[in-house]
Amino acid sequence: SVAEIRAGFTAIKANIQSRDPIRSLSILSHPHSLHKVKSSDRCCITHHLFSFYVDKVFKHCRTEDSFVNRKISSIANSFLSLRRRLGQCHEQNNCVCGEESTEKFKQILANYEGLNVTSAAMKSLGELDILLDWMEKSH
């Protein structure tokens, strides 16, 4: 559940964010905040972002700290189970991708690919509260 992800992230947030040297950039919020996404596009953007984190981010976040690695595993596995639930909406076509969410997600990928992979992954993980806040506010 989102609460489990939030709990896991809170436990390692300071550690992860301290590994992100590039403070001036944002992966999720540049140039526009997630909060600008239309409600009709929310399911699609959420589904895209879950896949983004599962397929691109978590695997590049392994650290030398066993506790951090365990919490990242907990978050990643919770993402998988939530993505599966979201997938059911996708299959029932309740998760249509409009032009705006497609554009928004392209921007996020461009932000991500603009950095070297480890920095981009650590920054994305450090911005997880942005995603969680948006999900809790909009869902």
Added chain:
Amino acid sequence: DALLPAPQSISILSTNMKHFLTWSPVIVQGATVRYSVEFQGEYEREHANGSWIPISECSLTTATVCNITQDISATVAYKLRVRAELGATRSPWGTTKGFFNSTMTSLTPPLLRVVADGHHLLVELADMGPSFQFRVLYWKKGQEGRVQQKVMKEVNSVVHLDTMEAGAEYCVKAQTHVEAINRSSSFSPTQCVRAQGDKSMWLV
């Protein structure tokens, strides 16, 4: 390494969302064998090259049980493995047969105490952790068709259920519910208490 056999009888005991890995000790005469435990979730299996993650509290432990609750936190399929270590010698890994998912945990009925405080029907429930909700059913004895319900997400004190009629008997039972796995326990045994006072007093 082949000299040290892998731990056997590896199993997971899971009750009320508390999960423990257990195994049989590896016996080496005159020596203290230690064990290390690792886990692998669906994410590690499918997206991280089948990697395994050590549980530091159960690294080089002499115990033959490991609390894996903190790490089995998502509702996906997990595998666990344990090996024996004696000095520099390490046994092969012993791995759980099949997968474990927290949806498989066994749920026991809640512990509750029902109190008649004068005309007040009170219930006290033992706390079982943040994952648990409680569904309490209560009714006036003889009116089993008019059962009332209260759902509680947190239990940190005595809860007032109802104001009872003088001298009447009221019964209560409860079950737990875990939203994360969408399952409920069976009901606790029913407990009945009698309200203070005498019915005839009401007829005067």
